[in-house]
Amino acid sequence: xxxxxxxxxYAAVAAAALAAGTVVLAPSPVLAADGxxxxxxxxxxxxxxDLKKLMKQQAxxxxxxxxxxxxxxxxxxxxxxxxxARDMMRMTAEINxxxxxxxxxxxxxxxxxxxxxxxxPPK
Numbered sequence: 001x002x003x004x005x006x007x008x009x010y011a012a013v014a015a016a017a018l019a020a021g022t023v024v025l026a027p028s029p030v031l032a033a034d035g036x037x038x039x040x041x042x043x044x045x046x047x048x049x050d051l052k053k054l055m056k057q058q059a060x061x062x063x064x065x066x067x068x069x070x071x072x073x074x075x076x077x078x079x080x081x082x083x084x085a086r087d088m089m090r091m092t093a094e095i096n097x098x099x100x101x102x103x104x105x106x107x108x109x110x111x112x113x114x115x116x117x118x119x120x121p122p123k
Contacts, residue, residue: 037076041086058085061108063115 036042036051046054059065066072069081088108095106111118 038078041089058108061114062112068116 036044036046036048039046042051042054055066059068062068066075069079069085071077071079092106092108092110096102096104100106113119
């Protein structure tokens with residue numbers, strides 16, 4: 001039986017733990033302090049500039065553009081890729097909390113290395 005992508009990702013992230021990641025994540029209300037909409041993982045205190053910087057960092061980590069996760073006509077609209085990204089952000093935050101005392105050691109780049117899909121770990 002082939003392991004799920006999530007279990008492979010968890011294992012790879014835990015093993016790699018090399019790259020700097022993202023901000024510490026916490027549940028947030030739907031509307032950010034300066035106008036960000038539909039934030040479900042990122043802190044409501046995040047400024048628009050910090051949010052944009054983080055999104056660019058994540059896009060670079062995955063080798064994608066904004067439209068990979070976002071509907072560019074409505075950035076707040078939920079999409080399948082946006083939900084996956086939220087799950088991955090929660091996961092990396094949990095790993096950083098559990099294994100690195102909330103230091104941002106694990107992030108998208110840790111496994112993705114500029115690719116949409118992380119490489120399969122060696123067998």
